Amino acid sequence: MKRLLGLKDKRMSFGFKLMISYLVFALTPTAVVGMIAYQSSVHSIKEQTRVNLSGTLEQMRDNIDYKSSEIKRSSDQLFYDLTVQKLLRTYKEGWTSYDSLQNYMLPTLQNIMLRASGKLQVRLYLAEESFPEIYGELDSRNDPLNENNRFDIYHLSRIEDESWYKDLPWQANPDAIEPKVYRGEEYVWSQVENDGEFGNVSMIRRLVDFDKGKTFGILRIMVKVDALLEAADYRKLGDSSTLSVEDSEGKTMRLSGVTDNNFGETAGRQTFTIQDVLPGLGWKIIASLPQSVLEKDARHVRNLTLLVCFISTIVLIAIGIVISRYFSNGVKRVIASLNAFRSGDFGSRMEIHGADEFAQIARAFNKMSKDIDLLIQEVYLANIEKKEAELETLQAQINPHFLYNTLSSISRLAKMGEIDRLHDMVMGLAKFYRLTLNEGKTHIPVTKELEQAITYLEIQKIKHRDRIQVWYDIEPSVYGYETIKIILQPFLENALQHAFFEDEMSLKLMARREGDLIVFGIVDDGVGMSKEQLRQINDPNGVKIGYGVRNVDERIKLQYGQAYGVEFGGGQGIGTSVRITVPAIRIGGRNA
Structure with missing residues (x-):
């Protein structure tokens, strides 16, 4: 019966509910009359x-x-x-x-x-x-x-x-x-x-x-x-x-x-x-x-009542199937359009002709779908433009500050006559800005993002001499995938600015693939954060951290969804770890 009504899962369709309601109202009088007749017969036999x-x-x-x-x-x-x-x-x-x-x-x-x-x-x-x-x-x-x-x-x-x-x-x-x-x-x-x-x-x-x-x-x-x-x-x-x-x-x-x-x-x-x-x-x-024994003589009446009820049920079920399928066609079309709408197909339209209520629902839905599609496109583009503007602002903030500090370091090296280190810093600075600009593209290969982060760390190692120890744990499995740009450098800069509490500090940069994820990791052995600070930072409604770090998390979520982004770990006195996750999308837009 469910197959006749078009039920494909465990949920009852509108047509099935309509048929059940019809059968309840149609069979109740028959069942009541049959029960009364049966009970009367049994009572009469008992009395006799x-x-x-x-x-x-x-x-x-x-x-x-x-x-x-x-x-x-x-x-x-x-x-x-x-x-x-x-x-x-x-x-x-x-x-x-x-x-x-x-x-x-x-x-x-x-x-x-x-x-x-x-x-x-x-x-x-x-x-x-x-x-x-x-x-x-x-x-x-x-x-x-x-x-x-x-x-x-x-x-x-x-x-x-x-x-x-x-x-x-x-x-x-x-x-x-x-x-x-x-x-x-x-x-x-x-x-x-x-x-x-x-x-x-x-x-x-x-x-x-x-x-x-x-x-x-x-x-x-x-x-x-x-x-x-x-x-x-x-x-x-x-x-x-x-x-x-x-x-x-x-x-x-x-x-x-x-x-x-x-x-x-x-x-x-x-x-x-x-x-x-x-x-x-x-x-x-x-x-x-x-x-x-008392009911022996009432069995004939009971069997006859059951037979009549059974035949009535079969006839009414057949009528109910016809009626429910007739009325449920419009509902099924509405459900199909809503399911398409829910899956993100805002271009889906209902094709229902006539002047009844279903036709009115179809016209209202089609207009709503069109309006929502336009509104989502406008909001989405506006958010993209906003984040791109924030990224450009971040770059505008990073570039002068970073350039000023790097030029100051180059000046000191020139005065001290350290020509080799001076040369390495100038070449690193040129490479960093070449990778940062990236011809204005938002999505870049993972290798370029890692190369930019490594270049930034090499410049910092020249600047801080032996105070910084850097290790790399980059798996080849991440090659061939893409990510949005400038998601590592803000965390490296944040660690160098806030994690120092002794003369030396170690940094570790990691990249690997975990199933359908690309995972980046940055670990330092600096001052770290308390459990309460970590809880508040990882809580979406908790305290807000630095602009650049928050910008990275929001851009990832905007591009890929709420399942991705930034997560902090570690502890006070033992350092801080940062886990950054993005979907594993191959260069050219094809998912892993």
Whole structure:
């Protein structure tokens, strides 16, 4: 798509941005409508699923409530039988009590066992210590419900120290229960002792004297959890569902479904969950279905929505490409002209016909380009002329001063009769001025600039005798290149004027090529400059140094650009170094 829109780099073109904006405004309504339709379908399916699950859970709840109520009704036979109550409360040793126990009490308990629809065990814990205990073999390692239905009678003192007994509601908070209004509804379902180990659960019920409201015993009926919660089967909800039953403390009593009895595995799944309360037990039954199951019927709507959106996107992209290319042609022409303008081609003009906005931009740009081209030419020529005038002024300043000092030295040599040195100085002076004039040219070969600097140093060596030591490090690689004239002599003169602080001084003149640069260097061992002075001199906005030195730096930058020029180095007491860089341009104007 980027190739169709003319994108050649990582930046987005105007046409591409135009097409993106068009697609955003065109596709947004389609996406919104599709999303609303999809969400509505999912919501409808969720609501229908919720209704179905609620109905199924209600059936399970009723079945479980029926079983738990059946066990409670079985306990009612014992709980509301006044004869049994009287016997349990007032048992005394003797024939009458023994006969009542054998002929009425025990048959009643046996009848409860026989009427039970499944395996259960009844345990009576009585406060009356004179009542005889009746129980089988006590072994906590065996499941009590593995044996046939039976009942046991124990003294309440056996469990008075057990934590589960102390935690019973009427034991833990006796003040919250009004004994006189007690109607036998106080019972709890809980796993006590070893119930959890064998998968059992107990209904624990308080036996109360209706007349006095006093507890005279505890009734405990044990049943299998699976038998009690047999109706809680996940398959009634679906193969992908999970069904769990939790007690009042949040403990899982039964779990069935895709988790294979590991409910934690469902934590990372997106599920739809509903729950209901089991009234007889006070527990919760929780059903969970994966979100994917709920959305199964919505996939058709989703796929259809995606198909419509995809086709719409393809059509709108095609329309967007045509429209964006139509409108971006003018912008691309403007960009091409601006890029040419930026690269320095001020003669570039836009060719856009018509009377629209792009045509107006083209006419304004063409006029601006023409005006700027003329202005730049005028400013550039003015700067060149200014620097040439400054150079001529510099030469005019250098020539009389240098000529005066040199003639004075020639006069002293003549008086002293040093004819050879006199001859060398006169010849050097003639050569220096011949090289300086250079027929009025601004650009000269590097060899001539070096020759002029060397001639200047030779004259100074004759003048200062042995006080100046000069070394040259000139690489042949600089031959064949050109530079602007008089860029070395001002720094040599500056060093001879300001660097002396002892009777002798050494100077080194260097020239070499570094890649696409010609580098000149001048190093002295004079007084040098501090770090702060060097920082300020090298800072374009810092202090201004001598006129001739500053003139050289500005002329280089004007001719070749800001990347070239003069840079100072060294340190106080160790001398000064000057680095002068110009581009490596061969004689005749061809870059290296």
